[in-house]
Amino acid sequence: MHLATILFASVLSGATFALDNGLMRIPPMGWLAWERFRCDIDCEHDPKNCISEKLFIDMADRLSEDGWRELGYVYVNIDDCWSSMERDEKGRLQADPKRFPGGIPKLARYMHDRGLKLGIYGDMGTHTCGGYPGTSLDKIETDAQTFADWEVDMFKFDGCYSNATEQELGYPLMSKALNATGRPIGYSCSWPAYHGGLPPKVNYTQLGKICNLWRNYGDIEDSWDSVLSIIDWFFGNQDVLIPAAGPGRWNDPDMLIVGDFGLSMDQSRSQMALWAIMAAPLFMSNDLRTISSGARKILQNKMAIFINQDPMGIQGRRIIKEKSAIEVFWRPLSNNASALVFFSRRTDMPYRYQTSLSKLNYTTGSYKIFDVFTETALVLKDSTDFVVSVNPTGVVMWYVSAPAKLSLRQLFKSGQPQGPNFHGDENDIPHIFL
């Protein structure tokens, strides 16, 4: 398929319906406790890392003092294991009073005072995955109202301990119940991840109308194997997933583990780059108190974030899988720009990959290229062959501008442009992707 056709198809299907709460028109960014801190509730022996008020306050302090908030990382999200084992006398969920002495409202105020937002977790079912009280169908309205009363800004609804029938009722009901509270609350649904993430079991048209984001696939772990399996699943199923995404409705390949223990610097850049190509929510799960400057630099890369946050919200795709184990990914961006990622699955040494923009189906013209991680710029004509050196398990990522106008003489030299990308009625200027 020609890239222009792909873009057109994405715009038609993606922009149609989104949950009407006005939220998350660009992928949400922030921090989420799960991957790094799990269900550590042993505050007696591990006070620094246990799931407690202190952990979320520490992260909020880091987000607001270390330059994260200004880049868009504003959500501070609690995951499982925050609550008491019992609901209160009125049947409402309550935070564990030992670990959250001020309760959730105190945390919400702490976030809001700093220009941050608070997210919380629940589970459609009898229990959460960690064994805490779940939200069965009869508790949906109560729990939605409780979160709204606490001034929570986002809610992740997991799906342990419920069956398909209950989920089919529960996920849309929760969407309605959140809306009925009158408080805009971003809604993250784990529903598709419990059904293999693909049609016919999963209906992405419906999901887009009721959820702002959804987990399609299994939980990320702190390893390159895990990141690679997620990359393979999401791009292997891109024809189904790309049309599901758009402003207000996002596929969620799960947390960024950059800054943890499992990834090299090259692998960290790969995760950041491909999450940006996928228009993925960017929730870090790491320890911002001790993160290395290398990991921080990757997560705070302005160009990668800019690409991730593109307002058109079109999820990118893998366009080439070479026998050499180099893969090329592409995402259309606003202003007729685009992003390219050259990714190496090799495990031997840096590979010198040769191609040209015209081989990647870019239309005739001269392009300004910004290398996202080396922060260097170059100018390339579509026809010029170039070489990128891609490290094993690493990436080279480019922001590619709209093509500069070619002069008539250049146009004449390059001959008559061909194909659907050339529209003779627009000043005879070749252009890309529209």
Ligand SMILES: *[C@@H]1O[C@H](CO)[C@@H](O)[C@H](O)[C@H]1NC(C)=O
């Ligand atoms: C470029 O377009 C041609 C013709 O539509 C198609 O066969 C080819 O796969 C495309 N290449 C890329 C990299 O998208």
Ligand SMILES: *[C@@H]1O[C@H](CO)[C@@H](O)[C@H](O)[C@H]1NC(C)=O
């Ligand atoms: C609730 O849904 C209505 C109709 O779709 C929408 O206009 C409104 O903004 C929503 N309110 C909230 C708080 O999500």
Ligand SMILES: *[C@@H]1O[C@H](CO)[C@@H](O)[C@H](O)[C@H]1NC(C)=O
């Ligand atoms: C799903 O769970 C509900 C509540 O436990 C039960 O009534 C229903 O029979 C179950 N449905 C299926 C298909 O297992």
Ligand SMILES: *[C@@H]1O[C@H](CO)[C@@H](O)[C@H](O)[C@H]1NC(C)=O
């Ligand atoms: C998917 O959901 C949409 C919107 O809710 C609905 O119109 C459509 O019929 C559903 N598709 C299938 C195959 O169930």
Ligand SMILES: *[C@@H]1O[C@H](CO)[C@@H](O)[C@H](O)[C@H]1NC(C)=O
């Ligand atoms: C993008 O390209 C199209 C087609 O050449 C053009 O009509 C449009 O003005 C361009 N948009 C921007 C923002 O440059």
